[in-house]
């Protein structure tokens with residue numbers, strides 16, 4: 482049987498790299514296209530060096546085709562994606578875009594399905610299209626929505642696949658959300674655990690997203706999130722156990738009280754968000770098409786093994802957004818203790 486020919490736009494770290502590793506290990510003929518700045522190439526891939534914003538580089542890339550499948554992990558600016566898709570259309574059978582749940586108008590406030598309204602963004606928009614709101618929308622979400630539109634315009638519904646992952650975790654995660662919790666548990670002591678432990682969450686393992694991207698010849702649009710059977714309590718407890726920590730989780734269950742302390746949601750306490758839609762993204766459509774999500778224990782254990790096994794944490798600008806300082810954490814826990822005592826005293 483002929484080897485499947487896959488082109489990965491990106492392919493050197495986190496999701497792109499995981500896709501490249503899986504594609505090589507299943508015997509595909511894999512090409513990656515990137516500038517040569519982030520991460521490193523996976524053994525066994527053919528690399529075409531170039532910049533996706535440079536038309537000469539794109540023409541050179543197209544000469545290296547044909548491909549059965551293009552997987553684009555690095556689209557953020559619609560007009561660049563439009564140009565890229567036009568150049569690749571004659572030499573690619575199918576184009577799979579890694580998008581995001583941030584394209585939804587209602588993210589993170591409302592529960593979402595693939596039928597929920599998406600932000601309006603033209604397919605030829607530049608990098609600054611849209612605006613940043615709090616809690617949303619974001620220029621990132623507008624840009625991704627425009628990239629989706631660009632791919633669909635060029636490849637059509639029958640040759641385009643759009644994946645909209647929620648939060649992606651796992652080995653090589655450069656944003657560092659799970660890493661932060663793992664290292665926090667390792668440090669021990671009283672840990673500020675935000676919200677209710679039974680709150681369901683939907684982070685998805687990078688390897689499961691990669692497997693789905695390389696999976697059956699799907700077309701259409703798919704949310705890619707865990708089904709929501711696991712909880713924040715499960716996540717923090719597995720972080721505690723895989724690091725061998727004796728930390729004590731102190732659940733600050735009054736989210737309004739916690740938010741009123743001025744904590745930046747999503748970043749200062751990674752993965753904590755009070756909005757009711759944050760972990761309510763329906764992924765039944767993807768599961769019907771073969772997507773399956775591994776337990777968060779496996780994600781946490783393997784990420785810890787990566788972090789402690791010489792897989793140096795990736796130095797990425799976004800990692801500096803994360804985490805609460807030890808002093809602030811303990812001061813908030815002190816205030817929470819006092820608020821609890823007041824509450825008991827008042828009863």
Ligand SMILES: NC(=O)c1ccc[n+]([C@@H]2O[C@H](COP(=O)([O-])OP(=O)(O)OC[C@H]3O[C@@H](n4cnc5c(N)ncnc54)[C@H](OP(=O)(O)O)[C@@H]3O)[C@@H](O)[C@H]2O)c1
Nearest residue numbers: 491492493495496497515516517518519532533554555649
């Ligand atoms: N992390 C999450 O929780 C999350 C959630 C939802 C969706 N997503 C989406 O998932 C994707 C993550 O992809 P990723 O982890 O593979 O990393 P990424 O940071 O999105 O992509 C980086 C890759 O693209 C290449 N690249 C960047 N700029 C380039 C340019 N101008 N020309 C050519 N290549 C370029 C980089 O290599 P060089 O620097 O060497 O060029 C690198 O290989 C993104 O699309 C993101 O929006 C992420």
